[in-house]
Amino acid sequence: MVRKVAAVAITRNGIELALKLGGLLADTEVYCYAKYSGELEEIPGERRIFAGSVKELLPNLFRRYEAVILFFSLGAAVRLIAPLLEDKKTDPAVIVIDEGGEHVISVLSGHLGGANRLTLQIAELLQSRPVITTASDVQGTFAADLLGREFGWRADSFAPMKSVSAAIVNGEPVAFLQESGERDWLPAGAVLPDHIQLCADMLELLQVPRSAAIVVTDRLLKPEEVAALGERTAVYRPRSLVLGLGCNRGTPAAELEAVVMETLAELGLSLLSVRNAATAAIKGDEAGLLALCGKYGWELSLYSPEQLNSVPLDCPSEIVFKATGAYGVCEPAVLLSSGSGQLLLPKKKSGNVTIAVARVTYTG
Structure with missing residues (x-):
């Protein structure tokens, strides 16, 4: 299993502190410099011993981990990571901790990479002082x-x-x-x-x-x-839209996707705001539906006939009931999943697909 956080220490005190943090911070793998690791042995997923230079080690850590914690000076850290920087949207979070554990410093990817949030978490675990310099955090507002x-x-x-x-x-x-x-x-x-x-x-x-x-x-x-x-x-x-989908058995993902795209365009709604799709439980193994949801990372919410029939419908269908045990699929499914009492789009049939759309209602 690949851990999310790599902690790197090159001194005896730093290694001791890194191992302490590794025991407190979930999903952390500690890299200990061999020269000062004593009798420590490697434990896959928890502790690794390295003999080469940190400069040789870091490129691999930048690729493998979401965050890298360095237990040495800030100046050394800056010089080592400088050649590795590519893009704020893809660079890992980098945090520096002095070997005395007094300061936890957010160095890189404070916002998008989560370094600021992780810095606060680590400082609390080690009873250290967090150092965060991004303007929005200093001002106490939002980024x-x-x-x-x-x-x-x-x-x-x-x-x-x-x-x-x-x-x-x-x-x-x-x-x-x-x-x-x-x-x-x-x-x-x-x-x-x-x-x-x-x-x-x-x-x-x-x-x-x-x-x-x-x-x-x-x-x-x-x-x-x-x-x-x-x-x-x-x-x-925001992820505020739910799609209610029904289809004939064997409907390909491409047809389902085309109907979704066409419908959202007609309604003037963004594909990025789709939270999930919803349908009848009997459709839980429908390859086209599963492929469509997989492509866009949507959860597919499934409902039993009893759940679907608990939603009053203006036009219940005997044909749908014979096929699924429910008097409707896309409309009741989308209403149940969204928690909304109102449809943005009542059931629309297009080829082998039926679709309905609802908006999630948020309060507060």
Whole structure:
């Protein structure tokens, strides 16, 4: 099993501290320099002994692990990792801990890589002082490039993130509009700065003075909205849509996908906002459905005939009942899965596929 975190130590004190952390922090594999490891032996998945240089070791660790913890000086760490840096979206989190365990320093990929979050966790475990220097964390606000990450929100593009983030940390007026998705997106302990204005709708957002904007929505923006918003706009897609799907036995994934794409385009909704698909339990082995969900990483929620029949339908179908034991599939399945009482799209039949769409309702 490949661990998520690699801890590297090259001194006796550092090795002792790294082994202590390895016992406290789940999914951590400790790399100990052979010269100062004494009688320690390797334990696969927990402890490794290396005799070569750290410079030779690090490239492999950068490829294999989500986070790398270095138990030596910050200056040495910076010199060693500099040639390995490629992209903030793919570089692992890098954390430096002095061999006395006094300071835990977030060095690289503080936001996207999770180094800041891991730094706080480690500091608590070791009773050390966390050192985090990213502006949004220091100011106690939110990071534009991490918005809704714990909920699975995805950005249409990361291109505007740098300029939007700069506007937030520099106190420039930023307009914020949320049309869908979870409402408790502000990180625990963070405050919303006064220069960020929450807008009720797109009309208000386009009218308020702003140097940048953030829009959280599952709908496709209209061309005129995109033009009016400008380049300094981050658009986030919450996972707020559920697809109810039914199909004839043996329907290929390509046909299902074509119907989904066509339907979302007709409704003006983003594919990135699909949270999951839902259908009857009898369809749980349908190869086309499984392939479609696998391609996009959607969970396939399955419901028994009794569950499906618990949802009142305007047009119950005797034909569907004979085939599945339920008077409907896509409509009741999507309503049950989304927790919504309203359909964005009632059942639509296209070839071998039936589809319905609902939006998850969030409160708070």
